[in-house]
Amino acid sequence: MANKKTHENRHLKRFYYTVDHAVEKPFNWQQMWRLLRYLKPYSKTYLPGAFIAMMVSTAVRLIVPILIGKVAFDIVIAHEDTTMLTYMVIGIGLLYLLSYIGNAFRIKWVNILGQNVIYDLRQHLFSHIQRLSHRFFDSRSGGSIIVRIMNDTNSLQELFTNGIINLLMDIVTLIGIIVILLVLSPKLALAIMVILPIMFYISTKLRRNIRRSWQDVRIQQSRMNSHLNESIQGIRITQSFSQETANEEYFDGVNTDNFKSWRIATKKSAMFGPFVEMSNALGTIILIAYGAYLILLGEANGGIAIGTFVSFGFYVGMFWEPISRLGQMYNQLLMAMSASERIFEFLDEEPNVVDKRDGVDLPEMKGHIAFDHVKFSYDTERTALHDISLSIQAGQTVALVGHTGSGKSTIANLISRFYDPTKGAVKIDGHDVRDVRLQSLRSQISVVLQDTFIFSGNIMENIRFGRPDATDEEVMEAAKVVGADDFIQRLANGYETEVEERGNILSAGERQLLSFARALLADPKILILDEATASIDTETEVKIQTALKRLLKGRTAIMIAHRLSTIRESDNIFVLENGKILENGNHDELMNQQGEYFELVKSQFQMLDAM
Known part of the structure; x- marks a missing residue:
């Protein structure tokens, strides 16, 4: 009886936050x-x-x-x-x-x-x-x-x-x-x-x-x-x-x-x-x-x-x-x-992020990003970003580092305007992202996530998802640039191979390579890599780093990574903690300061030595 009661309590607790409730209403x-x-x-x-x-x-x-x-x-x-x-x-x-x-x-x-x-x-x-x-x-x-x-x-x-x-x-x-x-x-x-x-x-x-x-x-x-x-x-x-x-x-x-x-x-x-x-x-x-x-x-x-x-x-x-x-x-x-x-x-649900009636199409991006005293909260209980001001020049590759929950992914979400700031403004090429149409903004930005999503269908269709009008040759070229072509050619049907639900036939690293090819095929002006190399082995990471050096030229890139070895070549590194910027500079500058970034690098080397 006690076990049954415990089970029932656990059952109730699991659905404590469900959005479905019985409501007593008259016939409407x-x-x-x-x-x-x-x-x-x-x-x-x-x-x-x-x-x-x-x-x-x-x-x-x-x-x-x-x-x-x-x-x-x-x-x-x-x-x-x-x-x-x-x-x-x-x-x-x-x-x-x-x-x-x-x-x-x-x-x-x-x-x-x-x-x-x-x-x-x-x-x-x-x-x-x-x-x-x-x-x-x-x-x-x-x-x-x-x-x-x-x-x-x-x-x-x-x-x-x-x-x-x-x-x-x-x-x-x-x-x-x-x-x-x-x-x-x-x-x-x-x-x-x-x-x-x-x-x-x-x-x-x-x-x-x-x-x-x-x-x-x-x-x-x-x-x-x-x-x-x-x-x-x-x-x-x-x-x-x-x-x-x-x-x-x-x-x-x-x-x-x-x-x-x-x-x-x-x-x-x-x-x-x-x-x-x-x-x-x-x-x-x-x-x-x-x-x-x-x-x-x-x-x-x-x-x-x-x-x-x-x-x-x-x-x-x-x-x-x-x-x-x-x-x-x-x-x-x-x-x-x-x-x-x-x-x-x-x-009846209305999107929180919508185009303004007088919104305009964002011209072709150069890629300059500015945060002007931005504050953001996902809910009323916790502030994710506190008065963030930063500037990312067009064509720069910058990195966002910090502990989990420090606000790195939130900054990336605000750039793509998945959310709007609670206070302040996010600007691209001087345009407040709230004043431009979403389609014109997001069509020039590509995001690669750690938990990449592969759709049912074949590999060609998954890569082309980034740009539906791309030719087969363009799809294959994007795959070659990121180093995905090698494993694709080894598959039984090559680019026509069915990947099944969520890409189950592929390894985590292979799925990540496809997501890179998909993002790069879209030819974005801004590329956001949110822990994008976390699921890739060291050998594959070397291939991607080599490809990225060519591909990021002329593009603004924001890299979010816990693995600090992937961001050493970044033009600028922002170190965040609890929604605040503690320090910024390139790798050598931050190492010389011996601040928070220095401690993060040192702790990672200590972990590697312990292994």
Whole structure:
């Protein structure tokens, strides 16, 4: 028992910072209308066709019971009119054929409509997320984002493929039945419908609980998918530390929560069906009892004919069917509302870094970078940079060194404008980066990270990602310059070799070489190397250093490195600590000062000697 409690506490703790929370809200009709606006592009094509087809099939369903009751019993049987019987049978047959054609087209058009709407919604969501700032991704796991794009969007598919048209069909059917019943016999109609207010009151009470339950289902699915994504991405770490059993136990907890949420939601939703069946039973009892009395009373004394009673029997059976479906439809709407809330939460996110309305394109860079009293914080609790002022001349190669968390990568992020300074300004060639358009800025900057990302596809496509319009020859030349061509040629299919997800068939050093080729193919004016040689062995590093001497000529380069041997040739070295610049100068100048840089170099040599 104690172990279970510990497991549950760990399970809760792991999701302490999740962004998904159950929220108690009323049904948001404004949000529903917002969702329905995705139907607008199809309002002149598939939607009208589906609506007309639905009206045709609904009209047939409403006409046939009158033909069977009033014509068959009150005319054909009463007067033994076989000719009328023949006409009636042929007429009903033709009506059912018309209904079949209408239903066929309705199903076809609503499915095309639904698939198009889901495509548009998913495309809109993905495109929006692509343009959100880094702060958005800092606080959300990849799994939770995938859930919004895939699962939550898929949960709206039933609503758009069948739900909306079926909702209209059921409403039209209900209104038609009520009108026909009131015309046939107001007394009997009112007697049967007396239970509707009771049914409405009880069903209203169920709505809030049902909606919260489906909202919780979405949250648990998001958590489970986040954990799955994390587990699959980190499987090598899990196996290297022999934590498979612990991970299975943890997944069991997440899976159990998901199972419980589904069980509770479906249990509450299932209560509506039997309730409607009970209402149907009560309506049938009232029909038989009071309807029989009205037949015995006779039409002359305010009663009804047998044909009217028969028609009533058909319509009462039809009456509770759309009510039951409307209950199910309401559950579907609740699920759709939970999903749409989560989708619109992302769509309502605004990027922190955006182009100004009067932003201009940055001219071709020379590469001069200046930080003017820059202060920056990722959050309110910790300042990453304190009043940083520095100048990097065009064509210079500078290095940023310091302990982890000293602010090196933050400076690189501000140059690419992944974040905006809290105070001060970052300028390139005298232009404040906030005044120029992002595309014109980032298209002239290349960044190579320590944790390089290789996309699924072949090697040629991965290198060309830096410049999609590059020729095969240009791609191969970039690979040769950084020393990647040697290992690529040794692969079975050379540049056409499929690298699989995240470049799994390649070593860490080979992936890094590809990222170098990708960055250099883009021909940037500013090149940022953020621990870019950390995953490369000494022999490969020598090759890259030789290539970089040629490639960095005429470019501004910012090198971030813990391995100080890679930055000895830099024109200027900035030593940072706790978001402040302690000292700067070239390697020889800093060594002569015997300050913080001197201590860093000495400590690294001591570590090498100890090895």
